[in-house]
Amino acid sequence: MVKKILDEYPKKAIVSAPTRKANAVISQATAIQGYTIHSLLGLQPDINLEDFNPNDPVFGQIKKATIRNYNLIIIDEASMINTVLFELIDSEINRSLITKVLFLGDQAQIPPIGDQLSPIFTLENSYQLTQLMRQATDNPLAPLTQQLRNVNNQLPEFLIKKQTLLSEAAEGILFVDSNEEFREQLIEVFGSSHAKTDPNYAKLIAWRNKTVMQSNRIIRDLVFGDDAKLVEKGDVLTGYRAIKANSKEEFLINNCVDYKVVDVSERQRNINGLFGYTVSILEKAKIFKGFEQKDIFVIDSQDETNLYDYAEIHDSLLLIARSDKLWNAYYEFRKNNLLLIDIDRCRDGRSKSKNNLIKKDLDYGFAVTAHKAQGSTYNKVFVLLKDIQLNTNITERNQILYVAMTRARKLLIVL
Template sequence: MIGNGSSNDGDTRYGSGQLLNDLMRYLGLDRPKEERSRRVKLMFVGDMAQLPPVRGSESPALSLEFLQSQYDIRVQRYELTTVVRQTEGGDVLNLAYEARQRISAPEIKPIADSFGGQVYVSNFRQAAIDIVSGINQGKSVMAVVRTNAQVSRYNMTVRRYLWGRHCMNIMQGDTLLVVKNNPLLDLPNGELVQVVGANLKQQRERLVGHNGCEVQLNFRGITIEISNADGGTEFRPILVLENLLYNNRTNLSQAERWALVELVHKRHRYISKESEAFKALLATDPFYNALQVKFGYALTCHKAQGGEWSHVIVDLEGKPLMTQNDWRWFYTAVTRSKEALSLVNLSACNWVEANQRAS
């Protein structure tokens, strides 16, 4: 997804903070036509029916009008209609088609067609069991939900089934979600990684701010399995920051971000925080660049975009689908599935027949 909204993540900023503008500037397409030194062809591929970038009302990279007016370039648009992810005429595809139709004409009228063999009506407990079963069988299963609070609920429940009620530590076999770009480790925000080893001992660093408040940073050494450029996999020992693991937050607090910088400065007091030398230290320091993660058994719909899984669980939290954005969210979630789809916490005003069959 290429957005053009300003993005400034804590103390780290990439380019102008506007990805589309940065891309156009790199290609020289931000200049007046007479100053462009080379011909450039650029192709954006996406689904206009899916959710736009976070906090956006549209996908600027897919907007013919925006690209023409903003960059004075000639744009051609084509629509692909051949289905490649699901089987033509399959149950998941039929439901996705119905949802796509509702985007242009939102209505509360229940979807009339009954669900087929690939689409199941489920509940929260069964959904968590299905995720665990998929893990044990080596299958890809993911819950797609509305809120970070619901993400945490799924993560904690799945881990309780996997490791027991009292297990809090990261375990070998856990799935983690990267929640902040990490250039040092070359791992982007949204990447899912598998844990193949984890230290039992957590490293805690306590720092006291100018206001006298103590900030604790929790680190742990783990080994992850990741894909490499050759299409294979490799094992990589890394340091993770655990401050976001057990709450609903996806970003560090201002105090925690200060503490990360101060942790580096504490070891290099002779170097000014404002100097280029200190910035160079931050770029390579293993603690400052510790991977910020959450458990990865459930994702919000924006985080799930671009991913696909054999079995997708869509939890609507009992909220009705009434607006264009509601149906866009649902369409995006449904189309993450390659084979099977479970629907959890359906609203009666959208799913009368489904609720009758589930009861």
């Protein structure tokens, strides 16, 4: 639908989304280079703030907004837009005589942080699409996922009965009763040739971060064995931060984006004197089909001495950056030394303060939270229903359940 609108629209139009991953999806679907909302609004981390924290940056309108350069902006995944961001968009559009915005969003998905509902759903001029497009019409998932939109305190009947429904093409929903059977399915799917080449082929989705971390360890052990190295060829890594050295560069790593590892070097020492691995990764191309390859250096976090060497260099550069506003050297160091683990303690065992925690850049990506999966589509999805049901906030539980169970294009496997 969006592509048809853009193909027939006679004036200047652009696609956009709240996150880089969602923006990549809409860009590829329309074959048009899109930009994130933050980019169109000129929003960047305000590094001039006295208490600027690179782990939790405050965005300010640092650059000139370009959103009014277009006649039509189509914003996908707009359910992620919170009140503050909506007001910035509204303010810019009200200063234009020509610019219109079309928001695309799903009210059943997880709302933006801090809001019960995105303000886009209160707009008067709105239409509701009723046809599901993610699955084929003969896939049993199509009518079942529609039931998830109307869940209250009680789960829908198909989840209570746990009835497997599969088409002749083995597409649909498969319920498994035991951890052993679930693990067999994990081995079959994540050990397949498809999963080894496509980071978006399969995903396990849960609610809690703790469950995601445990699941990633289990899947890696199943796929690579108990003696797996820090990074293996065939690993899936997911971005947990947006990484680049300065505002003029392309992002090396994007938050929530999946990367497939295609090569790993022997352990080596880099220019900073730190040990790690040069890792070749594939990222899905931004517009056309296929993948883009890039190399990253991953710190050996299994070596505790090496990890704290990294932390001390990091902390000294952060101190200089905060006092002298020399952030380029800090971000260059972060870009050239990527972490797969948070650092919350000093070498002597003391806990780091909240503002001085060092957050990981990447983590294993076989499993993710529903929040990180929002906006993505995978051929096969594993859902840990038991974990999601631990959420006592029924409204949030239902939204997480909806997102988790609507990510699959072909097959949903539920424990």
